[in-house]
Amino acid sequence: MKNRFIKGAIALLISSYSLMASAQDKAMTLMLDWFVNPNHGPIIIAEQKGYFKEQGLNIKIQEPADPSMPAKLVAANNVDLAISYQTSLTIDVAAGLPLIRSATLIATPLNTLMVLDDGKIDSLADLKGKTIGIAIAGNEEATVGTMLNSVGVDFSEVKIINIGWALSSSLASGKVDAIWGGLRNFETNQLALEGYKAKSFFPEEHGVPSYDELVFVANANTYDADTLKKFNRAIEKATQFIVNHPQASWDTFVAYKPDTLNNELNKRAWRDTLTRFALRPAAVDLQRYDRFSAFMFEHKIIKTQPKAKDFVPVL
Numbered sequence: 001m002k003n004r005f006i007k008g009a010i011a012l013l014i015s016s017y018s019l020m021a022s023a024q025d026k027a028m029t030l031m032l033d034w035f036v037n038p039n040h041g042p043i044i045i046a047e048q049k050g051y052f053k054e055q056g057l058n059i060k061i062q063e064p065a066d067p068s069m070p071a072k073l074v075a076a077n078n079v080d081l082a083i084s085y086q087t088s089l090t091i092d093v094a095a096g097l098p099l100i101r102s103a104t105l106i107a108t109p110l111n112t113l114m115v116l117d118d119g120k121i122d123s124l125a126d127l128k129g130k131t132i133g134i135a136i137a138g139n140e141e142a143t144v145g146t147m148l149n150s151v152g153v154d155f156s157e158v159k160i161i162n163i164g165w166a167l168s169s170s171l172a173s174g175k176v177d178a179i180w181g182g183l184r185n186f187e188t189n190q191l192a193l194e195g196y197k198a199k200s201f202f203p204e205e206h207g208v209p210s211y212d213e214l215v216f217v218a219n220a221n222t223y224d225a226d227t228l229k230k231f232n233r234a235i236e237k238a239t240q241f242i243v244n245h246p247q248a249s250w251d252t253f254v255a256y257k258p259d260t261l262n263n264e265l266n267k268r269a270w271r272d273t274l275t276r277f278a279l280r281p282a283a284v285d286l287q288r289y290d291r292f293s294a295f296m297f298e299h300k301i302i303k304t305q306p307k308a309k310d311f312v313p314v315l
Helices: 002-023 038-048 070-075 086-094 140-149 167-173 187-193 225-244 246-254 264-276 286-298
Strands: 026-031 057-062 081-084 099-106 111-116 131-134 159-162 178-183 198-201 214-219
Touching (some): 026 225, 038 057, 038 099, 038 225, 038 246, 038 264, 070 086, 070 099, 081 086, 081 099, 086 214, 086 286, 099 225, 111 140, 111 187, 167 187, 187 198, 187 264, 225 246
Parallel strands (some): 026 057, 131 178
Antiparallel strands (some): 099 214, 111 178
């Protein structure tokens, strides 16, 4: 009886300690840029495998009702962290929003200028006189224009139309000859599943400075460096697990929301995204960020040119 009492008391103490430790976890909200998809692999793995908990963090993952809002909500102190794009972050900082890049999620561009691989357009030069569909207007004259200029085609020699998010269907149906905004890990696979082979022209191979596709952003005035370091350690550990165990990490990923994640498109996208994750999320090349800011300033996407040292702290 005495032994059972002692064992019960020990179990109660352990349970109480666990509850206290859980209560002491630092609560943080993280808003994604879109609904959960393979681009968010390290975040979901860190959550599913308990890596955030290991760092004393309780991360509440949110999907945005409006994909244009996450960074703005961080700037307004309504959420702690958000996923954004290096291009968007540069524009936001130049406009005066109090934001910093705290880590990198996807370390290479994903965006492409995409056509159907059906023999009609074999090179960028073949786009002269053609129609290009875009999802969001804003920087296409700089990016697409630079790519076209690299092969002697002026931006004025193509027609640009806004097709919203109907990128794959517009290209497949022949409504447009090319799309800008299709991602090399998603739209390529989506078209393939529909029976179409896509051909991509990569911006970083045609004059556009390379950049981080997806980054984590925090409020420049209120961020806690120690907390962000813990978050980054969890993301790095999750990324290492993905690289070392691609199949097991896929299984863990889809278990988060099996009804929406476990499908052929996501499976193919997962495979094509593995090499894009930042192996060292906290690491940063300030000169690389400055080169891209200079590119955006030169092409009048931004009116002031922010310096990387002012919005990319080394954590």
